[in-house]
Amino acid sequence: MTLELKPHLEDFQVYRPDIVVLPSNNLVDEYAFSRVEEKILKNPYSVLTLATGSSPLGLYNLMIQAFQRRNLDMQGLTTRNLDEYWPLPKGHPKSYDRFMRDNLFNHINIPESQRYIPNSAVEDPEKEISRYQSVLKQTGPADLAILGIGPELTCHIAFNERGSTPDSRTRLVQIDPETIKANARFFDGDENLVPHQAITQGIADILESKEIILIAKGKGKAQGIQRVLEGPINSDSPASFLRLHPNVIFILDEEAGRLLEKPIQCL
Numbered sequence: 001m002t003l004e005l006k007p008h009l010e011d012f013q014v015y016r017p018d019i020v021v022l023p024s025n026n027l028v029d030e031y032a033f034s035r036v037e038e039k040i041l042k043n044p045y046s047v048l049t050l051a052t053g054s055s056p057l058g059l060y061n062l063m064i065q066a067f068q069r070r071n072l073d074m075q076g077l078t079t080r081n082l083d084e085y086w087p088l089p090k091g092h093p094k095s096y097d098r099f100m101r102d103n104l105f106n107h108i109n110i111p112e113s114q115r116y117i118p119n120s121a122v123e124d125p126e127k128e129i130s131r132y133q134s135v136l137k138q139t140g141p142a143d144l145a146i147l148g149i150g151p152e153l154t155c156h157i158a159f160n161e162r163g164s165t166p167d168s169r170t171r172l173v174q175i176d177p178e179t180i181k182a183n184a185r186f187f188d189g190d191e192n193l194v195p196h197q198a199i200t201q202g203i204a205d206i207l208e209s210k211e212i213i214l215i216a217k218g219k220g221k222a223q224g225i226q227r228v229l230e231g232p233i234n235s236d237s238p239a240s241f242l243r244l245h246p247n248v249i250f251i252l253d254e255e256a257g258r259l260l261e262k263p264i265q266c267l
């Protein structure tokens with residue numbers, strides 16, 4: 001079922017996100033990092049919302065380098081991850097918890113007590129969802145959210161798949177078959193090993209962030225990016241709800257931005 005935003009349009013103001021298209025993967029990472037570093041230097045106690053997946057990996061590498069080579073201090077930061085598969089045993093090599101430890105947390109100095117992610121191993125997901133909702137409330141709105149976007153035309157953010165509404169909150173969701181197919185690459189190419197459910201922050205949780213960066217790379221993201229930025233704002237394209245936020249920047253490589261028609265800002 002498609003939920004059109006139209007009946008509620010008067011409740012929302014629509015904005016035009018900033019769009020930056022850069023000629024290489026590395027430049028995307030460097031530009032995203034410059035925005036994150038600026039935020040950390042301005043407020044070392046910033047609250048960050050973080051994504052997993054391949055899109056933010058280069059950014060995380062640059063954060064690690066900045067900590068290890070230039071002592072960029074991150075011990076005041078609080079992080080709240082967007083999502084986690086459910087169920088997966090604790091410490092599962094493909095869990096997002098493990099991804100964050102391997103690719104960021106084990107190499108920088110954010111204390112474990114200031115890092116939050118849904119628990120993939122709980123028996124009762126509803127209890128875990130309440131806990132995570134309290135975490136989001138207690139730690140306050142994020143100063144900066146780092147997002148990726150789902151493959152092809154899923155246009156998901158976090159695990160808010162097609163059908164998600166702008167008022168959605170942290171909840172248990174079914175993962176879209178298209179996403180399962182794309183994420184099988186993290187599970188030795190075997191779709192059957194990818195969990196079919198996840199606990200995810202909702203669209204409303206994400207839109208509470210003060211500032212949002214979305215990173216997209218590669219031609220597999222081009223159609224989705226075009227739809228999100230130039231198509232209708234509705235539940236068929238959950239990332240299109242980012243156009244209801246006044247402070248969003250899309251950082252794209254040329255492949256991801258190649259179908260955009262309207263004049264765009266290239267640094």
Ligand code: F6R
Pocket residue numbers: 050051052053054055056082083096147148149150151156157158159
């Ligand atoms: C994961 C998340 C997802 C990914 C998206 C893109 O925490 O929030 O929405 O950002 O599936 O994944 P990659 O970056 O692997 O293409």
